[in-house]
Amino acid sequence: MRLAFMGSPDFAVPTLRALHGSGHEIAAVYCQPPRPAGRGQKEQPCPVHRVALELGLPVRTPARLRKDAAEHAAFDALGLEAAVVAAYGLILPKPMLEAPRRGCLNIHASLLPRWRGAAPIHAAILAGDAESGVTIMQMEEGLDTGPMLLKGTVSIGPRMTTPELHDALAPMGARLVLEALDHSPAAIPQPEAGATYAPKLSKGDAPLDWTLPAAALDRRVRALNPWPGTVFALGGETIRVLAAEPAEGAGPPGTVLDEAALIACGEGALRLTRLQRPGRGPLAAHDFLRGFPLSPGTVLG
Template structure:
């Protein structure tokens, strides 16, 4: 099929590579504009642009696709049979949604209708889901509300992080979109309306990682995993930020203290009181230092029973 591909981050790349490998004619790639990054403010191209250029595919980078007559004219010139969208970063207007013969197909990183929105990967972990997946769907003007097509289910491991689940779902998107287009062209796809339980996966912010020690230890541990590697979970000790990278959950031991209080100290870890249970801290990163295991931290920092980790004020 003649395809226009819309995507931006590295999450989108396996889907583009799969379409090329399957022999589809990717006639154009649309991605976000290059942006300055780092201290030197050097212009960085998107992961999708890099992949497209490696295959000699024309790349278009409109600042806005909505209300952009020049871009719309270019799309009409290309005349794609289908537009494939995955983590593009812009809302498509009705005139684009209605342009291709086979419509616009989105690859979404959840088992719809659950976890519509910007951060479905991380919220599935934070909320304690046992499985998630990839859904291909027809795009409409609503946010992730179009009819579903195919799904791939991915189990969520007990030690799954936002980063590891990101990679699993990214890899699953390629085979699923190839199968979707194959069945779409053959006319054998069933359109499945989104019905039943739904929830919105709101965008991640740095403040989300500010640990509320009154929460259950299990909920805090999921928050830590879900926000790894970004924006990460953090707390404060004696006024300085401490990121928590890896933790476990332990039952209450002895008399319960105030949430955030250091309740036990071992050789390779220490435990902090929560609203329910203890959080065993295994890896952390003090402000201005590198990530380290808790044992190394304890050997270099005089942590004491009764010290208190606090939320940022």
């Protein structure tokens, strides 16, 4: 089948490799343009771009699509049977959605209609969901509202992190979209009942609010690392919390309760187990506290 693949981050890489390995003809790979990264701020291609070059596939990196008639025409000229989309990062306008004969299939990392939007993996952990999964969806103009073709489900363990859930869902999406392409399952309209949204995250989501219950802060640490991360302020520094766990304890929210980084929350307490200072490497809490003690009674920002 003649396809275009549209994706950018690591989540999309297993699907690109699976499509290539299954014998489908990939006419073009669309991904985000190279962007400055690292200490030297040199432009770096995204993960999908790098893999596409490795596989010898043609790559296109338009910065925008919505009002670009030339891009619409170029996409239509590919003569596609279908397009597969996985975390591409740009909204496809109607002319591109309608260009492939079988339309555009999206790999969405949630059990739709729950967690439509940009950050469904993070949202599932933040909410304490018992399960997540992948939905293969026929794309339409609405935000993740198209009819569903296939679903796969995975349990969210009590200590699961966003990277762990990501790594479970990415290969599932690859497997399911191949099945959808091969077998053309019937499309089922999404119900509006139970629909929720997972907005895009930002650095503004990183500060920990100690007035929240310890269980909610634990989920936040597991959901927001590695990005945007979770942080608190102390002594003019912003300290990253890389790992933590709920524990027994009580006191004014944000107060250090012992010499082993137990912090009072709005309900219960949070034991910080892995931390990082600006410009330093990550450390287990007992090593971190040797050089940066958190004295009992200190109130964290």
